Amino acid sequence: MSKGLIRSGSRRGVRSDKSPPVARKLPRPPEPAVCASCGNVFANRTWRAGRRVTHALLSRATWTVCPACRSAARREGYGKVVIRGAYAAANEDAIRKRIRNVSSRARFTQPQRRVVSVERSGPVLEVVTTSQKLAHRIVHELRKAFRGRASYAWSADDGSLLATWERQV
Numbered sequence: 001m002s003k004g005l006i007r008s009g010s011r012r013g014v015r016s017d018k019s020p021p022v023a024r025k026l027p028r029p030p031e032p033a034v035c036a037s038c039g040n041v042f043a044n045r046t047w048r049a050g051r052r053v054t055h056a057l058l059s060r061a062t063w064t065v066c067p068a069c070r071s072a073a074r075r076e077g078y079g080k081v082v083i084r085g086a087y088a089a090a091n092e093d094a095i096r097k098r099i100r101n102v103s104s105r106a107r108f109t110q111p112q113r114r115v116v117s118v119e120r121s122g123p124v125l126e127v128v129t130t131s132q133k134l135a136h137r138i139v140h141e142l143r144k145a146f147r148g149r150a151s152y153a154w155s156a157d158d159g160s161l162l163a164t165w166e167r168q169v
Helices: 004-008 055-058 067-073 086-089 093-109 132-146
Strands: 033-035 041-043 045-048 062-064 077-083 115-121 124-129 149-154 161-167
Touching: 067 077, 067 086, 077 132, 086 093, 093 115, 093 124, 093 132, 132 149
Parallel strands: 033 062, 077 161
Antiparallel strands: 033 041, 041 045, 077 124, 115 124, 149 161
């Protein structure tokens, strides 16, 4: 038997459910559940948008508030994007439009990934998102569309992401 097969059998230090730390913070609602704010449906352990809500589903569903709506109401998130530089200040409308397009595309398949806020504080544009993946995707798409420099820093404490994009000229 090779070393790879021997090591693959070792499961020491691995979570049994292999869920990310973000998913283990809140207890799972009973299925099916419908969000009272946005109308997303929780079934088969995932939140989905655009599902057909029938009378049969509503009769057995519990009404709750999804984690994304709860996070947006508290104005907190797991991803933060910092956009700076002279180019960003000169082309703020195009950058905001790109952020809106990326977030709407992400929300189509993953309704829990949302932009919580986009605010300007001095020369810096700050975007707060409900997920690290959306913050990463926004910076990646900005770098792809407008060039510039991107950097990413994950927090060891809660797994949040600080993503920075800048372009001077």
